[in-house]
Amino acid sequence: MSGDWPLWEVFIRSRGGLSHRHAGSVHAPDAQLALAHARDTYTRRQEGVSLWVVPSKEIVASDPDHAGELFEPAESKIYRHPTFYDIPDEVKHI
Amino acid sequence: MTAPDAGRVDYLLRLGDDSLILGQRLGEWCGHAPALEVDLTLANFALDLIGQATLLLGEAGDADQLAFHRDVLDLKNCLLVEQPNGDFARTIARQLLFSTWQHLLLQRLTQSTDRFLTEFAAKAVKEVAYHRELASEWTIRLGDGTDESARRMADGLDWCWRFIPELFEVDDVLEALIAAGVAPDPRQFEDEYRRSLAAVLAEAKLDPPAEQRPILGGRRGHHSEHLGHILAPMQYLQRTYPGAKW
Secondary structure: OHHHOOEEEEEEEOOOOOOEEEEEEEEOOOHHHHHHHHHHHHOOOOOOOEEEEEEHHHOOOOOHHHHHHHHHHHOOOHHHOOOOOOOOOOOOOO | OOHHHHHHHHHHHHHHHHHHHHHHHHHOOOOOOOOHHHHHHHHHHHHHHHHHHHHHHHHHOOHHHHHHOOOHHHOOOOHHHHOOOOOHHHHHHHHHHHHHHHHHHHHHHOOOOOHHHHHHHHHHHHHHHHHHHHHHHHHHHHHOOOHHHHHHHHHHHHHHHHHHHHHOOOOHHHHHHHHOOOOOOHHHHHHHHHHHHHHHHHHOOOOOOOOOOOOOOHHHOOOOOHHHHHHHHHHHHHHHOOOOOO
């Protein structure tokens, strides 16, 4: 039965103020049951306060073959990390 | 024990045994459901129900003693919950019929004069609202699905339909508890129950099953042959090794 069902990606907001994070995936015949399956599969232990489900086929992913040109140029640019500043002790939350 | 207390204990056993037996039934699906996700859904329902039974039987006496050391004639559950799982559609039909009734009951039980029951109902009503919702959604998908799923859903409803009248039966024990404000009167929500089922079946494009001769008696310990077959594996360990603990 579930072999005929499309795959859905599940995102959970663990508590108010935090972003939804990818938790995994479920099979379901439609969006509403995908939410139910996500709830039953991934929030059994109070993992979340909000759920998103997205059809997996709608996810646009980067091509692993292009990882070199996409991500490696950032490796040598350490000046993009804000590590060259002294942060005064009085400044909180940075 | 005074008479009202005996009635209260009887009521706790009725509600507790409903949850215990349906929880055990749903547990039989574990590892056998049509899909992994559905397996979890049914197991979650079962765990909610076993949790309810633990609270209710614990208020009636020693929960483990009551669950594992009573025989068929002493159980007070309604006949609907002990019916075999059948196929997935029949399990969903049983769940729709029971969860809709249980939800309407628990909504009213939150207004009980009995403090334990109001607190119990406030907790359980949210669990059961979800059971009712999901059983409705599955009924609609199976009924308005393929020819085979529609046939199976209709057969499942047809099997379970004759056990509805028992849910609304009021005997002397219940009458006294209704008068005391402890228990809601189920007759007051039978119309709402029937309308709710009719709405789900209409959306599922299914005709309501023909009314059948009702079967009653669970509340008095008169059960179908199926209940003993649930109790045997459920009680085996405690009966063989009384008092065994983890």
